[in-house]
Amino acid sequence: MRGLPFYLLSILCLASSQKVPRLKLNLQDAQRFNFGERERPAAMFHEPGSNQVLVGGRGKLLLLTFTDSEVTPKEVPLKADEKAEKDCKSKARALWDCDNFIQVIEKLDNKMMVCGTNAASPKCWFLVNATTFQTDKQGRNITASGENISAASPSQNAVVITVEDTLYSALSGEKSSIQRSYGKKKGLKTENSWLPRAEFVGAALLAEKDQSKDEIFFFYNEVNQSAGLDEEPYKAGLGRVCKVDQGGRPVMTDSWSTFLKARLVCGHPTEPMRFHRLQDAFVSKKEGGKGETVLYGVFSSAWGSSAVCSYSMNRISTVFKTSKFKGVTGPIPVPRPGMCVQPDGHPPLPKSTLTFIKDHPEIDSVIYPDEEHPLYILQNNDTYTQVVVDSVQDAAGISRDVLFLGTAKGKIHKVLRSKDQTVIVAELSPFKKEAPVSSMILDDDSGHLYASTEFEVVRLQLADCDQYKENCWKCILARDPYCGWDGEQKTCSAVSQDTNSTGSLLQNLDSSSTASMCENAEEKLAQEALKKVSVDPTGYIYLPCPLRSHHAIYTWVKDDKTYPCSMDEQSCTLRFGESTPMDQGVFKCTSREEGYQEEITAFKVTLNSGRIPEVSVAVMAMGILFLTITILLL
Ligand SMILES: *[C@@H]1O[C@H](CO)[C@@H](O)[C@H](O)[C@H]1NC(C)=O
Ligand SMILES: *[C@@H]1O[C@H](CO)[C@@H](O)[C@H](O)[C@H]1NC(C)=O
Ligand SMILES: *[C@@H]1O[C@H](CO)[C@@H](O)[C@H](O)[C@H]1NC(C)=O
Ligand SMILES: *[C@@H]1O[C@H](CO)[C@@H](O)[C@H](O)[C@H]1NC(C)=O
Ligand SMILES: *[C@@H]1O[C@H](CO)[C@@H](O)[C@H](O)[C@H]1NC(C)=O
Ligand SMILES: *[C@@H]1O[C@H](CO)[C@@H](O)[C@H](O)[C@H]1NC(C)=O
Secondary structure, eight states, X not given: OOOHHHHHHHHHHTGGGEEOOSEEEEOTTSEEEEOSSOOOOOEEEOOTTOSEEEEEOBSEEEEEEEOSSOEEEEEEEOOOOHHHHHHHHHTTOOGGGGSOBEEEEEEETTXXXXXXXXXTSOEEEEEEETTEEOBOTTSOBOEEEOTTTSOSSTTSOEEEEEETTEEEEEEOBTTOEEEEEESSSOOEEOOTTTSTTEEEXXXXXXXXXXXXXXXXXXXXXXXXXXXXXXXXXXXXXXXXXXXXXXXXXXXXXXXXXXXXXXXXXXXXXXXXXXXXXXXXXXXXXXXXXXXXXXXXXXXXXXXXXXXXXXXXXXXXXXXHHHOOBTTOOSOOOSSOTTOOOOSTTSOOOOHHHHHHHHHOOBBSSOBOOGGGSOSEEEOSSOOEEEEEEEEEEOTTSOEEEEEEEEXXXXXXXXXXXXXXXXEEEXXXXXXXXXXXXXXXXXXXXXXXXXXXXXXXXXXXXXXXXXXXXXXXHHHHHTTOTTEEEETTTTEEEEOOOOTTOOOOOBOOOSOSOOTTTTTTSOOOOOOOOOEEXXXXXXXXXXXXXXXXOTTSEEEEEETTEXXXXXXXXSBEEEEOSSSSOOOOEEEEEEEEETXXXXXXXXXXXEEOOSOOOSOEEOOEETTEEOOOEEOOOO
């Protein structure tokens, strides 16, 4: 079952759903802040529309203000209590643990609530604005215990979500739990047996038209520490509770009375290749009932590859309402366990329902992805660590899901999900140092994406249309729903997100028949000048043809004869050698992609007949050592 041949077989079967990014964009001029030292930014907060982010660091909060020209930091020290630090050190913990690692930054009741590990004795502070602590009449800081909100050790992360000024939190590890931990509503928790050794990765509110039906979801992995080396230790799952839950009196007064959980699988029900470890999850909401609410999850596998799966939230809700319960053969009590019922005006849940939930919170059905397979499998040596999703209006006013996926090597993939296909529009490289993307926040209002690693924070433009501005083809082939070709201005422009705008921009996001779209649009092909090269007849040269679109086909041609090229990450290089004898003439490299053809580069090669070379250089380019050639600048 777990033998390698099976995996290989399924990898081959799924080969068609593997993806590579179309463009690779090095964003050297991204707005960037460098921590200067290794931070562990475990929390990041951003108010939509503002130009600031609050980053939780080690013993401090950092307020970063982004402008077009610079990023200004302001530091708010937030040390661990002296007593907590002393106690911590006396218990001979590692010194590293005895600092205050900020894990939670949330806005509640118009204040900022900031919680940290506080030397293994978690604690929360309140700030009236980003830099000023809230104090009582005596001028002392107002604080609260953070024991059910922040982890005690920086090696564990906290997952929190604020709904209606109430904080819901999930703690990972030995005593994992989901709690209603702060606010005016009754505090509640999961029973110890419900979530053994869970590691939480995210949370989301699923808002319903009838607000009393609102659900709060938590996403996690259950970790089996006794799993053998050849066994999968991770099992992804989701747990949900109802916002209106007031506890399971009298069976379990302080526990959720509506908690249910289910297994989440990224893979096909009958194929062995599965991605077991959930890295991050995001629920993409559509405003005004436009389209479905979708859960996106990024997963990794034991052999280091990564996949993206999508799950319709409607479907998940239906499964929770209709599935059998795990380990139950008898009848299911009425009302059905887990339903969101308003406590006021309803009789309390009968004991039978509560006892049932206490013993059987897991549903029997496993939740498989939409279409029963991953959206795609990442085809390179990198894994996804983060996902956020924007619902963007395209040029025709249709809402599209665009995924931003952070990777373990500090890349960000911008991905368009269409009905029948998924396109990795671009791989962005905004960071200076290679490190896993640890957090991402989308801001629709200002059109920015904030992303961080342990070294840096960057801010990117969601609509970065200058990347494809050269001509109509480049703009349209990009398949970037944020951008369309403006035939009048002859440029690639951002699509207006104003609901009433009647855009006249050209776009072609779905079909691959781009052929006629740009005909009337005037082209300005940026052709490089013909490069002239002279070679000694006994020597060889390598001619590089730089790749731009990784979805295009590249060919070298001389007088209608095609020459093979050797491909690497950056170039389709024509290498003369034993199999391709040195020749003279004009060699052209062209790229073709969906009906669009472009001449990328051209060399006029002449075989030198004993002339004295004018310039002799050894060219190192694109990792290929060019033989010493003579370039005659004619
Ligand atoms: C409040 O807490 C902060 C962070 O620990 C500290 O810098 C500040 O001095 C405290 N203020 C008062 C009045 O205790
Ligand atoms: C924060 O609040 C304090 C006290 O209300 C005020 O003095 C200060 O100017 C505020 N700072 C900012 C950046 O708004
Ligand atoms: C934390 O949760 C436990 C269990 O629910 C509870 O007994 C305790 O009072 C909570 N602590 C705080 C500070 O709310
Ligand atoms: C964990 O793995 C061990 C070893 O395979 C297995 O016996 C045990 O049932 C697993 N536990 C769970 C909760 O799956
Ligand atoms: C993949 O990346 C890892 C770490 O970056 C490296 O050790 C490994 O050799 C790479 N494997 C391949 C096939 O490139
Ligand atoms: C859009 O158009 C509708 C109907 O014409 C109008 O009621 C609404 O105010 C407009 N919205 C904006 C943002 O202009």
